[in-house]
Each structure stands twice: as structure tokens, then as C-alpha cells.
Amino acid sequence: MKVLIVKTSSMGDVIHTFPAVEDALRNRPDISLDWCVEEAFAGIVALHPAIKSIHKVAIRRWRRKPFDGGTWREMAGLRHALRTAHYDLVLDAQGLLKSAMVARQAGAPIAGFDRSSAREPSATLFYQRKYAVPRDLHAIERTRRLFGLVLGYQPDLSTLASGIVPPAGGLTGVEGKTAFLLHGTSREDKKWPVEDWIEAARQLVARQFTPVVTWSNEAEKRVAEAIAGAVPGAVLIPKSPLAEIAAILGxxxxxxxADTGLTHLASAFGLPTVAIFLATEPGLTGPRGPFSSTLLAPASGKVTPTEVVEEAERLLMLKSQAAA
Known part of the structure; x- marks a missing residue:
């Protein structure tokens, strides 16, 4: 059975789908899985070795130039590629109108959330098979339950595995323990103050860790340079392709x-991961992993560097005990 997964974005949402892929592979060895995803996150999907083909969409870019000839050619090319793949089923794991429209291009039966479960109920107008999944569950569990209903099995929710593998590569010239500090995030109210990142990095150096920082835009570059400049021994990685960052991170x-896609990726890799949530509720979309933890800022206070480093030490001890 040939199945196309449609989960186009965001990075965290894509990563949250991997445990459902693992369930499907375990329970339905007769299926093969392809994936349709935003071009920016194709490298993330490629981290799972069982995904056969990756179809790229560029909805964000296409919306900026809806009447451009290149946009129309790319959309036609996507439709042709999906049709010629001859899928038995399309599984829309996103539940949005945009994902339903993409799913429709494959010309195969579409399965997804029902009207009460989808994030955008209008998306269900394009589905031939619809399933109810409670909306008050974590995104990972919702997706695992949906896959199970669509493909005919009961997922074992007592286990959690992503199946992804870091790409080849890594940080050269650095020996010993490294702590990757992911300070960049999309919203100002999600950002931990730079002075707290610096203090956390200093505490990590005192514990024989090498702090590692990078950046993807000018604002993040200023923060990364501030951390590296204030903490002797910290390593500043220049802006790099996602695959290179994923290799070092993994x-x-x-x-x-912070609350950002790469934090979800670290958690999915099974790394000891401390997520700092300042303005968003992690209950339904926070990182989940065997050694991950979320520190949520109280309404009248803040998350301190000492709290973060102590939580990191706790997770490291848990991983060490699990490996013993």
C-alpha cells in the first residue's frame, strides 16, 4: 500500500509526525510512505530513513507571487509528480485548507481529521475518510491516533520514538561535552534575555561543557556574538544550512x-533537552522526548539560568542511568 503523508509545516509540526510514522511502520509492514512538505523542511523529513520520496511545496513563496509563471509551472509540476506516483491513499495529517488542497492534487482518496477534530473544518470537505480525534491531546498523540485510525491499528502510546537519524557531519575541533544553546525564535516574547543565556553559558563552562551557538538572521547573530564574546570557550557557528546544524545538534x-523548531528536533533525537517557554503553553505542542523537559515561566516571575542548568544536569543523570 502506497501512502502519501501531507504535513507541510511548521518544523515542529513535521517533527511531531515522526512517532506516527514509527507506529505505522511497526504495525503495517505492507505500506510505503512518501511525504509532501514545505521546501524549507524537506531536509527534516529526509532525516527519517523510511520515507521513500519527498515532494516539495512552496506555498509560502507561491502566495507572494500568485500570478508568476514560475509559480504556475511549479504547481503544475507538483501535481504531475503526485499523480504519476499513483498513491493508494493520501493522509492529510495537518487538517488545514492548504494541506487539503495539496492532498487533492494526488488524485487519490484522502483521509484526515473529521470536522470536529480538524484545525480548519473546511478542509474536511476534500476528505473521503474522516476520523474523530480529541483536540485536547498533545499534537504527537493526536497524529499517532489519526494514523492508527486511518491504517487500522492501535498505537502503543506507552512508548515514544521518532526513528530519525542525524545527518553525517558534526562539530570539528572541539573535544569533550558540548551544550548547544538554541536562543533564536520567531517571536520577541518567546526570547530568553541575552544576559540569561550568557549566565547559563558561564555555568556550563564551569561544569566542563563547551557552549555552542549559531544564528539564522541578523538579530540572532547579535545575540550569538554577544554570548560567544562574553563567555571564553564558547563556539560560534556561522549561519549554515539546516543539514549542517542538524548534524552538530544531533x-x-x-x-x-527556546520555543523553536530546533528544540523539538533535539528532543526527537533523544538528547537531554531543556526547553524554555516564556509566552506559550507547552501542553499541546511542547517538545516530547525520553530526556526532554520544559520550564515554563511563572506569571509573576522568570526562568533563571540556575534553574535551567540544574534541570539540564538532572536530565543528563537520567540518561546516564538509562544507559547503565
Whole structure:
């Protein structure tokens, strides 16, 4: 049975789908899985070795130039590629109108959430098979339950595995323990103050860790340079392709991150990961992993660097005990 997964974005949402892929592979060895995803996150999907083909969409870019000839050619090319793949089923794991429209291009039966479960109920107008999944569950569990209903099995929710593998590569010239500090995030109110990142990095150096920072835009560059400049021994990685960052991240000893996609990736890699949530509720979309933890800022206070480093040490001890 040939199945196309449609989960186009965001990075965290894509990563949250991997445990459902693992369930499907375990329970339905007769299926093969392809994936349709935003071009920016194709490298993330490629981390799972069982995904056969990856179809790229560029909805965000296409919306900026809806009447451009290149946009129309790319959309036609996507439709042709999906049709010629001859899928038995399309599984829309996103439940949005945009994902339903993409799913429709494959010309195969579409399965997804029912009207009460989808994020955008209008998306269900394009589905031939619809399933109810409670909306008050974590995104990972919702997706696992949906896959199970569509493909005919009961997922074992007592286990959690992503199946993804870091790409080849890593950080060269650095020996010993590394702590990747993921300070960048999309919203100002999600950002931990730079002075707290600096203090956390200093505490990590005192514990024989090498702090690692990088950046993807000018604002993040200023923060990364401030951390590296204030903490002797910290390593500043220049802006790099996602695959290179994923390789370094996947081989880190410890990760501390804001509410951002790479923090979800670290958790999915099974790394000791401390997520710092300042303005969003992690209950339904926070990182989940065997050694991940979320520190939520109280309404009248803040998350301190000491709290973060102590939580990191706790997770490291848990991983060490699990490996013993």
C-alpha cells in the first residue's frame, strides 16, 4: 500500500509526525510512505530513513507571487509528480485548507481529521475518510491516533520514538561535552534575555561543557556574538544550512532551547533537552522526548539560568542511568 503523508509545516509540526510514522511502520509492514512538505523542511523529513520520496511545496513563496509563471509551472509540476506516483491513499495529517488542497492534487482518496477534530473544518470537505480525534491531546498523540485510525491499528502510546537519524557531519575541533544553546525564535516574547543565556553559558563552562551557538538572521547573530564574546570557550557557528546544524545538534551532549523548531528536533533525537517557554503553553505542542523537559515561566516571575542548568544536569543523570 502506497501512502502519501501531507504535513507541510511548521518544523515542529513535521517533527511531531515522526512517532506516527514509527507506529505505522511497526504495525503495517505492507505500506510505503512518501511525504509532501514545505521546501524549507524537506531536509527534516529526509532525516527519517523510511520515507521513500519527498515532494516539495512552496506555498509560502507561491502566495507572494500568485500570478508568476514560475509559480504556475511549479504547481503544475507538483501535481504531475503526485499523480504519476499513483498513491493508494493520501493522509492529510495537518487538517488545514492548504494541506487539503495539496492532498487533492494526488488524485487519490484522502483521509484526515473529521470536522470536529480538524484545525480548519473546511478542509474536511476534500476528505473521503474522516476520523474523530480529541483536540485536547498533545499534537504527537493526536497524529499517532489519526494514523492508527486511518491504517487500522492501535498505537502503543506507552512508548515514544521518532526513528530519525542525524545527518553525517558534526562539530570539528572541539573535544569533550558540548551544550548547544538554541536562543533564536520567531517571536520577541518567546526570547530568553541575552544576559540569561550568557549566565547559563558561564555555568556550563564551569561544569566542563563547551557552549555552542549559531544564528539564522541578523538579530540572532547579535545575540550569538554577544554570548560567544562574553563567555571564553564558547563556539560560534556561522549561519549554515539546516543539514549542517542538524548534524552538530544531533551529536551534542546537551541542548537548551527556546520555543523553536530546533528544540523539538533535539528532543526527537533523544538528547537531554531543556526547553524554555516564556509566552506559550507547552501542553499541546511542547517538545516530547525520553530526556526532554520544559520550564515554563511563572506569571509573576522568570526562568533563571540556575534553574535551567540544574534541570539540564538532572536530565543528563537520567540518561546516564538509562544507559547503565
Amino acid at each position: 551529536r551534542s551532549t546537551l541542548v537548551i532551547g
